Amino acid sequence: xxxxxxxxxxxxxxxxxxxxxxxxxxxxxxxxxxxxxxxxxxxxxxxxxxxxxxxxxxxxxxxxxxxxxxxxxxxxxxxxxxxxxxxxxxxxxxxxxxxxxxxxxxxxxxxxxxxxxxxxxxxxxxxxxxxxxxxxxxxxxxxxxxxxxxxxxxxxxxxxxxxxxxxxxxxxxxxxxxxxxxxxxxxxxxxxxxxxxxxxxxxxxxxxxxxxxxxxxxxxxxxxxxxxxxxxxxxxxxxxxxxxxxxxxxxxxxxxxxxxxxxxxxxxxxxxxxxxxxxxxxxxxxxxxxxxxxxxxxxxxxxxxxxxxxxxxxxxxxxxxxxxxxxxxxxxxxxxxxxxxxxxxxxxxxxxxxxxxxxxxxxxxxxxxxxxxxxxxxxxx
Ligand code: KQY
Numbered sequence: 001x002x003x004x005x006x007x008x009x010x011x012x013x014x015x016x017x018x019x020x021x022x023x024x025x026x027x028x029x030x031x032x033x034x035x036x037x038x039x040x041x042x043x044x045x046x047x048x049x050x051x052x053x054x055x056x057x058x059x060x061x062x063x064x065x066x067x068x069x070x071x072x073x074x075x076x077x078x079x080x081x082x083x084x085x086x087x088x089x090x091x092x093x094x095x096x097x098x099x100x101x102x103x104x105x106x107x108x109x110x111x112x113x114x115x116x117x118x119x120x121x122x123x124x125x126x127x128x129x130x131x132x133x134x135x136x137x138x139x140x141x142x143x144x145x146x147x148x149x150x151x152x153x154x155x156x157x158x159x160x161x162x163x164x165x166x167x168x169x170x171x172x173x174x175x176x177x178x179x180x181x182x183x184x185x186x187x188x189x190x191x192x193x194x195x196x197x198x199x200x201x202x203x204x205x206x207x208x209x210x211x212x213x214x215x216x217x218x219x220x221x222x223x224x225x226x227x228x229x230x231x232x233x234x235x236x237x238x239x240x241x242x243x244x245x246x247x248x249x250x251x252x253x254x255x256x257x258x259x260x261x262x263x264x265x266x267x268x269x270x271x272x273x274x275x276x277x278x279x280x281x282x283x284x285x286x287x288x289x290x291x292x293x294x295x296x297x298x299x300x301x302x303x304x305x306x307x308x309x310x311x312x313x314x315x316x317x318x319x320x321x322x323x324x325x326x327x328x329x330x331x332x333x334x335x336x337x338x339x340x341x342x343x344x345x346x347x348x349x350x351x352x353x354x355x356x357x358x359x360x361x362x363x364x365x366x367x368x369x370x371x372x373x374x375x376x377x378x379x380x381x
Contacts, residue, residue, distance in 0.1 A: 014197025017163030037283035107376035118178025165258030305365035316356035
């Protein structure tokens with residue numbers, strides 16, 4: 001594996017869309033008890049379900065720390081590869097490499113600098129050195145050369161591409177003070193063009209209300225095919241999310257993509273607010289002597305945070321299986337509605353909905369814990 005100091009665009013590489021064929025997917029086994037309630041037991045169950053659903057049509061690798069390797073190996077089906085790799089937490093989307101390919105189908109990775117969503121300014125934990133070291137290790141595992149982008153702070157969840165020259169991002173995240181404060185919006189646009197191999201960057205302003213990543217795009221909006229996006233939506237004008245989503249809708253309705261096509265926006269309705277309970281908070285260890293969450297806090301729940309696998313859409317659900325209280329019945333209804341919306345948009349893929357509250361409590365969802373590896377021609381060892 002070589003470290004490259006050129007850029008993907010200069011070398012004829014670009015990031016394929018998530019709906020393009022994959023070789024596989026990477027996840028990282030959850031462990032830390034200040035992210036994942038009750039020692040991550042419930043989160044691990046969800047990770048196993050998600051990894052298994054993806055592994056029906058892709059080669060899945062799960063990275064696990066030394067102390068959890070045997071446990072992960074035992075919990076995951078044998079056709080899922082488990083490798084020991086150290087990390088600070090479990091957000092493969094954000095610090096596994098962003099993979100790029102060229103016209104011949106060769107694979108390379110990008111090693112962005114990861115600073116836990118804002119470093120010492122407004123980051124979510126310290127240290128983040130093990131997470132930041134993962135991209136090069138994973139490139140080595142797949143025999144992919146790695147672009148050194150350590151001078152630029154970026155997480156994989158803060159970008160989406162259509163594979164045809166367009167990227168979509170949010171201002172609140174990419175222009176936040178904890179990432180690249182020395183760079184202007186134009187300079188960040190140019191970096192994205194050089195590394196993702198796109199010719200147009202669409203800047204939304206907002207993401208999901210209360211999203212602690214400074215509002216990653218992958219929770220609010222994503223391409224479902226060229227010229228078409230889903231946008232997290234609510235009709236409730238009293239919900240703070242309404243103005244945020246409406247602002248995004250107005251931008252998207254007046255934009256064209258890199259090929260000059262107008263963008264069709266499909267609304268994907270969010271559930272009724274999902275708030276953490278006192279009991280769930282008690283299951284979280286403190287971080288640096290402070291609680292990571294407070295009872296009643298609204299979590300950044302959105303159905304947009306799904307993973308597009310080769311033959312499936314693996315999406316979150318928020319209704320607790322078997323629970324019949326009114327809030328759960330409301331979640332069951334919004335889960336079903338969101339599933340139907342995605343089934344119409346992805347008619348050739350199976351829709352797999354997985355109860356994801358235990359992942360949401362960690363601060364993200366299914367898209368945040370997965371990183372696709374595009375189909376490629378150079379063989380991994
Ligand atoms: O990409 C994400 N949405 C992950 C956020 C994790 C925050 C740590 N609690």
